[in-house]
Amino acid sequence: MSRQEQAERFLKDREAELRSVIENANDAYIGLDRDGIVREWNRQAETTFGWSAGEAIGRPLDALIIPAEMGELHRRGMARYLATGSATVLGKRLELPAVRKDGSGLTVEVRITALEVNGTTIFSAFLHDITERKTLEAQREYDTLHDALTGLLNRRALTESLPIAQARSRRTGKMLGVLFIDLDGFKAVNDTHGHEAGDKLLCEIARRLQSTVRKTDSVFRLAGDEFTVLLEDMTATYPDARAVAKKIIEQLSVPVDLCGRAATVGASIGIAIFTPSSNVSAADLIKEADYWMYEAKKAGRGRVMPDKTVQESRTT
Structure with a gap:
């Protein structure tokens, strides 16, 4: 096996390893293209939001987990970033409302990153369901008052x-x-x-x-x-x-x-x-x-x- 073949084999193995890590991560992982269309949706995303990967991939994110009242804000934010490179949410740990397939609401802690891959922009997001934690915090705050x-x-x-x-x-x-x-x-x-x-x-x-x-x-x-x-x-x-x-x-x-x-x-x-x-x-x-x-x-x-x-x- 030539060095080039070894390098290619290593990269393929590395890519497979990373995909396995993402697929089995404890947090939901969602990958988006520059148009906000879902391209990756791991198992925890299926569990958290109720949509299977087959249902989610190929659809815009705002049609899946973003509350209706926040959809326009999401679309404007993506458009502004692609046009100017300016963003208010990228690279930050945020707590945001989300919605499941059955329409029920939840709160997620999310970190979104923009990446340049092969000359195009993609978005990578890790999301963690913190609904139970927020409910407990709200209950503790209620109890104190x-x-x-x-x-x-x-x-x-x-x-x-x-x-x-x-x-x-x-x-x-x-x-x-x-x-x-x-x-x-x-x-x-x-x-x-x-x-x-x-x-x-x-x-x-x-x-x-x-x-x-x-x-x-x-x-x-x-x-x-x-x-x-x-x-x-x-x-x-x-x-x-x-x-x-x-x-x-x-x-x-x-x-x-x-x-x-x-x-x-x-x-x-x-x-x-x-x-x-x-x-x-x-x-x-x-x-x-x-x-x-x-x-x-x-x-x-x-x-x-x-x-x-x-x-x-x-x-x-």
């Missing part, structure tokens, strides 16, 4: 949301209010009916709070039987907030059926108002609402503080 029992936003969510709401208030010129709510008589219900019934009661309270306020408002469970409502885009100050607070007290005072036994709780509510010109911090705003909640309890429970009389005395 939501109360496990009621599904409401939690204290951490409040500390993150309130400064953003304050900034929005300064930008829009609209006021916001913080209602600090503490249930009256919850401990007695919990002691009489048991913790399971108490949990059921808290879930019902959470549902009523959400149904009472506007969609643009936010409800938080801080701990135990303490809740907070964040009222945004207010045109008035205390009158608006007091009207919402009284409506909440009315809704929460309706008896709750706990396995055939009626339980009734009330609520004491403190109000703090933030105006666009105010420099009060988020923490101090919560403290003020908390202070007025305790004043409401001392005033006889089932009350909203500051009431109109107190508010007028504070402003004169």
Whole structure:
């Protein structure tokens, strides 16, 4: 065998080895020509996207795995690269949405490379399904910001949301209010009916709070039987907030059926108002609402503080 024949044999063996590696890779591999037509589609691509190699090869990639709303963006990007050599996605590790043959969505981590082979441009892409990982990440993020029992936003969510709401208030010129709510008589219900019934009661309270306020408002469970409502885009100050607070007290005072036994709780509510010109911090705003909640309890429970009389005395 001549040296040339040996070299040719080596290149063929090397090519076969590389093809075998790609075909059996753990990541999906897709090869495209300059027109975006699939020319290579390995076994993992078949598994990941549901299309067999026979079905995929010869078809444009945007007809296979690219979401319909992103198809035009994909085509423009390829055309721009071929015309100018400029690309925003090549050589980078990206997380992108994709779609399977059955129409279900997934998220893939993808790295695309452009190559010049025999005077023409081809595109090589390795894709890894990260849907499960992204789902777990989203669940962990959800859990850090939501109360496990009621599904409401939690204290951490409040500390993150309130400064953003304050900034929005300064930008829009609209006021916001913080209602600090503490249930009256919850401990007695919990002691009489048991913790399971108490949990059921808290879930019902959470549902009523959400149904009472506007969609643009936010409800938080801080701990135990303490809740907070964040009222945004207010045109008035205390009158608006007091009207919402009284409506909440009315809704929460309706008896709750706990396995055939009626339980009734009330609520004491403190109000703090933030105006666009105010420099009060988020923490101090919560403290003020908390202070007025305790004043409401001392005033006889089932009350909203500051009431109109107190508010007028504070402003004169």
